[in-house]
Amino acid sequence: MDEHTGDLAAVAKRKPELAPESEWEWDSQSESDSQPSPGEAFVGRDAELRRLSRAVDSASGDPVVMLVGGMGMGKSALLDRAARQAEASGVRVLRAEGSESEANLPFSALHQLLRPLLAAVDELPARQRTALQDAFGTGPATPQHASGAPDLLLVGVAVLSLLSALGDRQRVLLVLDDAQWFDRASVDALSFAARRLGAEPVTMLIAARDGDRLAGFDRHVPTLILEPLDNAAATRLLDQQPKSPTGHTRARILDQAGGNPLALVELTRAATAHDVAAGLPSVGPLPLTDHLERIFAACLDGLPAQTTRALLLLAAMDSIDSPIALPAGLPNAAPAGLSDTDDNAWLPNAEYNARLPNAEHNTWLSNTEHDAWLPAEEAGLVRRTGRTIRFRHPLVRSAVYHSASANAQREAHLTLAELLRDEADRRAWHLAAACSGPDAAVSAELARTADRARRRGGHAAAAKALQRAAELAPRRGDSARLLVEAASAAVFTGDLAWVEELTAAARARTDDPALLASAAVQAGRLAILTVRHTTVFSRLTDAAEGWAVSQPAAALGLLADAAVVRFYSGEDAQRRRIHDILGRLPEDASSTGLRTWVRAVSDPFGGREEFVAVLPQLIAEAEARPERLTTVGIMAWLLDETPQAVHAFDQAVDRWQAQGALPEGLGGAVAWAYVERGRWDEARESCARTTAVGQAAGLDHAAACAAAVDAVVLAYQGDTPAARARADEALALIDPLESRSVAVYARRALGAAAAADGAYVTAYDQLRLLFTADGAPVHYHASFPALADLAAAAVRSGRREDAAAIVERCARALGDNASPRLHALLSRARGLLADPEHAEPHFRAALADPVLAHWPFERAQSLLDLAEWLRRRRRIAEARAPLADALEIFRRLGARPWIERARAESRAAGLDVMDTAPDALAALSPQQQQIIRLAARGLTNREIGEKLFLSPRTVSSHLYRSFPKLGITARSQLRDLLDGVLASTAHQE
Template identity: 80%
Template sequence: MDEHTGDLGAVTGPEPDRGEPFTGRDAELGRLFRAVESAAADPVVMLVGGMGMGKSALLGRAVRRAEASGARVLRAVGSESEAHLAFSALHQLLRPLAAEVDGLPKRQRAAIQDAFGTGPATPGHASAPDPLLIGSAVLSLLSALGDRQPVLLVLDDAQWFDRASLDALSFAARRLVGEPVTMLIAARDGDHVAGFDRHLPTLVLEPLDHAAANRLLDRQPRSPTGRTRTRILDQAAGNPLALVELARAATAQDAAAGLPSAGPLPLTAHLERIFAARLDGLPADTTRALLLLAAMDSVDSPIAVPAGLPNAEGGDPWLPAERAGLVRRSGRDLRFRHPLVRSAVYHAASAGARREAHLTLAELLRDEPDRRAWHLAAACPGPDADVSAELERTAARARRRGGHASAAKAFQRAAELAPRREDSARLLVEAASAAVFTGDLAWVEELAAAARARTDDPSLLASATVQAGRLAILTLRHSTVFSRLTDAAEGLLVSQPAAALALLADAAVVRFYSGEDTQRRRVQDLLGRLPEDASSTGLRTWVRAVSDPFADRAELVSLLARFATEAKARPERLTTAGITAWLLDETPQAVRAFDEAFDRWQVQGALPEGLGGAVAWAYVERGRWDQAREACARTVALGRAAGLDHAAACAATVDATVLAYQGDTTAARARADEALALIDPLESRSVSVYARRALGAAAAADGAYETAYDQLRLAFTADGTPVHYHASFPALAELAAAAVRSGRREDAAAIVERCARALADNASPRLRALISRARGLLADPEDAEPHFRAALADPALEHWPFERAQTLLDLAEWLRRRRRIAEARAPLTDALEIFRRLGARPWIERARAESRAAGLDVTDVVPDALAELSPQQQQIVRLAARGLTNREIGEKLFLSPRTVGSHLYRSFPKLGITARSQLRDLVDGALAPAGHQG
């Protein structure tokens, strides 16, 4: 693969604005000016158009306007040949900020330095920087710059930015609201810019109309006339660059050969031909210099200019190129006038000349092994084991830095250069393994297919299939993916049982997402036909728990200890062990595993995702809602960066549920609706049920119990069967609570009893408690107490504090209505304490009202002041009370330090305090019991 075949010119930024009038772009220019001048404007604006439509010129004018108004401008230009180098675009953008990077918090600074390959080397340490930490570092840098002056980021030819840079920049872009930072992004029409393709204000540069095109020709130094003008207008088709360059070529003395005698040519080919014609008659040294510049990986002209070029008889080899309109210079800054010039120069050279140019650059770049490897690869006329090995090392370095797309490209190119087919197949499997983390399923499948075409090795064939399966489970095509995974597993049952089990593990996840019962039977059949292997106990337990956690729950719980022990020896399995525990309602064990996993992965890169929102759900159940929302933010960021809508939808439903519990019902409904919009409810029953539970909780928080019941009822079929075999059951108690208040007792009671029969002895203690609470709510008043007492009997149920507090409140309400007021006070006090600690505002109000009716004095205003804050403000206040700085809080919640400070500023008056030092006492007071008998 030749990475130097693109049209991108070696330029360092948008064309400088020299004040020339624009033609036909008044509206677009005005929109860009408003973006760079107004703090209320959109923080990110996309500029889209075909090659030569004037994107760079418009950006240049916007840059001039921003600089004139005192803004700090940072620029980066994409390079097709650098798209495989992880963080190369980000490095170009942030290179002027070395001092500011040094001032970042230690972890953020280290992440940026590691990404750029400038951090201290640690022997034997192969950790990758956390992409979210890098995104937070970029956000911190921009926020800090914005404290001093407005900031403008200009990203030109962004379609050729490397994926790692785009992930970091898109992460920051989504959090720029309220910051004096504007981002202008220019990209080729029809090209995808990862992370920036949804819901952004976009200016599309259309071709100039006939009148504007004529005005542009009129402004040329030698304006064409007559038939020549007509032909230029026809062939340029409104493209400003084509109009200018065709006019220049047509009016030159020797331009006759530049324009064909009849008929139009493809526009790009025609322009390249014209630019290439300018090379004729240039001195040999100039031609060689231009080819070196065209072959370069970056805009680093200080390398190209002194690249061992002999002067042309003592003259300047670049001067003839300047006179020919091919390059522009400003001091040591040298660049092509337009991307087409670079393309024309490169393709006009012979294959031998191009190869020689790349070898020259490789020699100059001995201290930059990654760029050197790609130049050596470009110089290879055929397979080369040494260069293949160089690229493999480049890929390994990129993967350690978290540049998965760059790693995959390097592995893929190394495979193309590997002389031995088996080596090529192995490298393609490695490429597929790295590409999994880009979210590009088509690419992963292409790499896996190429690997299969190169080898008969059963192990490599199985690995290729497994890699494709790893990513497929996170897409929305669950039915198709499940069939593919199970068919592949069946074919490997005998020859490659370990690979077959790995595929079954992925198939079980698809079964969880879809909730389809026929898939459970298929998984169980294949699992039963696999030969027994003691080393596979953990993975077998996973398959059984994920596909049917309540079939043999007691046995599966007994296997958890062994699974946990295995995870201690192999830390990468911690999340797998945690998710298994969560599925079995062993939530405390799950949270311990997740805590340890987060601690370990802080220094190893992004936490591997298992079953979407499982981590966040476990934290919700344990009452650690702030951490649940942090986990959701992480998953959503990773899912969006990789284009994995299903993962983002999973996390959105958990976030919606917490927001509903905290009383931010408008935000909760928006998040739940967002999740539902991303999935097909028949393909993703788990996400659909979670979203309905969140919408039900939001309605209940608002007191709209009929709506709450309607939403929660959708977690069950018309005959009362759970829509999802795991996600529906926890909704039973909430369904009953809404039923009581909306006159649906009979329907709800039938569903509760049907589910109780289905679970029978396999129900977890948690589910038994929820069913008992539901029965208490639905029972006749004289029969309710035993059910409430049963729901509170097991001390272990304190591990689910919100559910326990709801039951305590239900019992207290029942006791007070039976005029057993003294007995009601203890459960009321306990419930109110828990609700306060969690920040569950709607339930705090219910418990306070019930407490007053029971004669308790609950006028303690200060602790309740926390409940008046928004959920996000509560998170920030609690973290600040623990002593975290604004930067540290922003790093945890993926917010800028400025946004954190703004939330604290607005929170202090509501809390009745004036200093940060008062937060700890206030938060501690909110967690302490406050009610007492009046």
């Protein structure tokens, strides 16, 4: 089989659709009536069922509901009832059921869920279609992405698009059972879609075990916890059983079950049907799961050998494999033509194999003459649904598997590996399960499985395969190398504890300095994206110090990560620690660029002139190595060389698609640079991407960074409620003492929102928190750009003296190292705070350097301040030109509060300011403005959704609400409308 074609592709081509297996229902009638009727209420679960039904039936219900409970509490039965009710009312139901052994196959759960929709994948936009096909292993052999893996966010957008399109025809219900066993790649894609279902006629019901909250489904997802049944409900359930227990046996069952519905039913069945009540403990309960497993295992006694073997084979396999694997457990019942002397004795013959894709021809299941399953059915271990054999409950599978000897288990897995020899990934895992000790060949098979998983974006699956490969590698050196590779893959899951576990295991297996250094770098790469800054910094710098002599390149890489943490935390002692270790590292030409980057990130104003001087060379070198463009752009942004930063970021997107599976360290710099250059829509797109990745990977700090930047833009655009919500979200995700940068940015957003609302006392209070009690900056970089806004709020709130002291203290701290941008902001602040007769030189200085046009919003604010000062000095004619310039910039940016302020000042200056189209555009929400601008460029709803991580339906809804506000009726009018806006702002006033 082509290694670029995933096993899922083969499964999709030849395996029949399998009905989802529901958790054991609570009654114990015969198989034909084991499902509760649609009108029958579950014992003790009426409220939960009503809650699920309300979520499915109501357009205003929660789009996602999580059902949590232990095994046997009835999660699957509730999901099944909700699904059948939905289907009866015309809702389209899509199901997926987690499988413990499929948790290592990337996108297997998503494939199972979307399999009925695979034909619709061809109708997706090209990039979405390619991403989803790559994920399922059905894409082209040559990867379409620089990383060699599908774009995971595009996979999420593709899922959202599929569900949205299906929802256009009918309501949709997604039923995700045993989700604790879903593979991580599927969970990431589904959680991405789940957060965007608010405007869609789609409901997602998820069942998971206690303690198994899914990554990406945050704490705000509505959760139903299935508690044990109370005594009254438990008694009613026992009364419904065909042989209701009585007397002492009844009391012992009630006591032993502890309100678990499955335990109540199964202990009753065991006590009455199998006469094992005497085996129940006389005092005190055993652990419930262990006890039930023992009861199920007791049911195996006396079964025919071929039945026991068939059960073990079923227990060792995935349900998706059963159509080809089950015949191997029935040598006496195999179809005609199967020979025990044949080399393929355990495989169906060619005729049978040809029939396999057509489930109607799998007649071996109904071969009653040699039916090995009949005794298992009669013992209550399996149930037959049409042509499918399933265990009645996962506990049965567990009992069957663990009651077998190690040799029997091994033989079962070897049989399955032979049967699945054309499906390399499944075969590799069965071979691994059959290994009782090191095995170089199987280790190599798992390593190849990991490589295929990585190419499909299944980083968690790759890491698990490499971890198991390391366990089977005979040589300790190979084992350590595989563990470091596993850590490298696990980095992209966002699970820092797992990465640290893998790196610790690698350290225990090798003394190889290069390998150990690589392990430390892998852990550091992820650690910088978490909120544990103090702990992470200590680990990074301690490791860097330890490798300074033997592995200086690795030590420098660790210091680069430590510099990022220093930026996030803002702790000055960390700067000194970094520079101390950096001074011990040998200098060579190959490390000059990274050394400069470390110094610039940890202290951008300490040697600004030197850093700016080498920046052109670093940018030129990065153009030849585009993976470095984002890194150099971050350095340029820190130095207030924003035009060069934006140029680097643009090139990175165009030439390399810099967005990877995780945000870059200091990835928020990209969004900030776009904010400063006035490209606010692109800034918000960058924030949307980082938010999506951060949430999917469980990286709260990355999501907080994006939320803070997004909040600032929303405040500038006048959507102050949304700005405050995003800022509060950022603050809730971090510890402000651990992450001073994010705290400062969030406070800047809250200050800007208050100023936009005219609440200047509140604005000052928020901005004052960016500085210590004695006026020093809380953060060595993020606090300084807020000085002018602090001064503006101080003037309007009576805090002029306090603000002046802060401004002058910061000016002294910066000295001659301040950038032209910061010089301009300091000048503006001094002009605002100065006595009126002394303000003009400061305002003029804030506008003197032509380079300041690269920060349009800040320039427009300075223009407006100067114009207001001139008008109040009765120099009205002089005020008109800066007023017109400021109004034009504010309109172009969509800064609604400042537009209104500039318009009011223009009228006071005698300018004839008419209500024109820009005001109509400004009446839209910031997100609506983004959508309108993209639609005017000719993008379709799906293409807009890709950019903003929205569904096409949500885009359509925003357009529908925007058109009346703009006075248009057709999409074709948008380009003319925006051209008119630009033209009017170009010549107005």
